Amino acid sequence: MSSKNQHRSIYWFTPLIAGSFCALGYRVSERLISSQISLHNEPGNQQLFENKQFPGKTLKDLNLDHQKKINSLRKQEALLAAEKKAQQEALLAAEKKAQQEALLAAEKKAQQEALLAAERKAQQEALLAIQKSSELQKRISTAIQETQKKQLQAALQSLERSENPTQIVGDSNHNSSVQLEPTSKNIIELFKALPNP
Numbered sequence: 001m002s003s004k005n006q007h008r009s010i011y012w013f014t015p016l017i018a019g020s021f022c023a024l025g026y027r028v029s030e031r032l033i034s035s036q037i038s039l040h041n042e043p044g045n046q047q048l049f050e051n052k053q054f055p056g057k058t059l060k061d062l063n064l065d066h067q068k069k070i071n072s073l074r075k076q077e078a079l080l081a082a083e084k085k086a087q088q089e090a091l092l093a094a095e096k097k098a099q100q101e102a103l104l105a106a107e108k109k110a111q112q113e114a115l116l117a118a119e120r121k122a123q124q125e126a127l128l129a130i131q132k133s134s135e136l137q138k139r140i141s142t143a144i145q146e147t148q149k150k151q152l153q154a155a156l157q158s159l160e161r162s163e164n165p166t167q168i169v170g171d172s173n174h175n176s177s178v179q180l181e182p183t184s185k186n187i188i189e190l191f192k193a194l195p196n197p
Contacts, residue, residue, distance in 0.1 A: 057065075
């Protein structure tokens with residue numbers, strides 16, 4: 001155990017001595033340099049070492065770079081958001097326009113179909129009305145013809161009952177037989193001239 005402790009103490013003892021000698025040399029050299037400077041100049045007016053810029057970037061520069069990156073990222077995000085919003089608005093406007101055009105086309109088509117259907121219905125109704133009117137005219141004409149025939153037949157029957165079929169008129173020189181009167185002849189001719197129903 002003792003040999004191990006001695007070995008450990010020797011191991012830590014040598015660096016301690018070397019460090020003490022280095023510190024002593026640094027302090028002695030500093031004293032000598034300061035004493036030489038104080039002989040030529042007033043004490044405190046001149047520094048031992050010149051201040052030089054530390055190599056690399058300072059913390060302020062790093063902060064500025066970080067802020068610049070953050071600002072550029074924010075700008076990019078704002079641009080992307082604006083583009084996305086513009087695309088969405090354009091899509092919505094296009095969809096709305098397409099819906100309106102589809103509605104207008106459907107309404108126009110429905111109106112045209114309704115107009116065509118109304119025109120067809122009106123034409124059919126007009127044709128039916130014309131057919132009915134023609135049928136009514138035919139019926140009226142046939143009824144008129146039948147009534148005229150009936151009236152003529154009644155007139156002929158009344159004439160035949162009231163008058164003799166022939167009347168003999170005697171002259172001194174000529175004997176002539178006269179047929180029916182002109183009125184009854186005209187009625188017979190009209191009766192024959194009527195068309196059959």
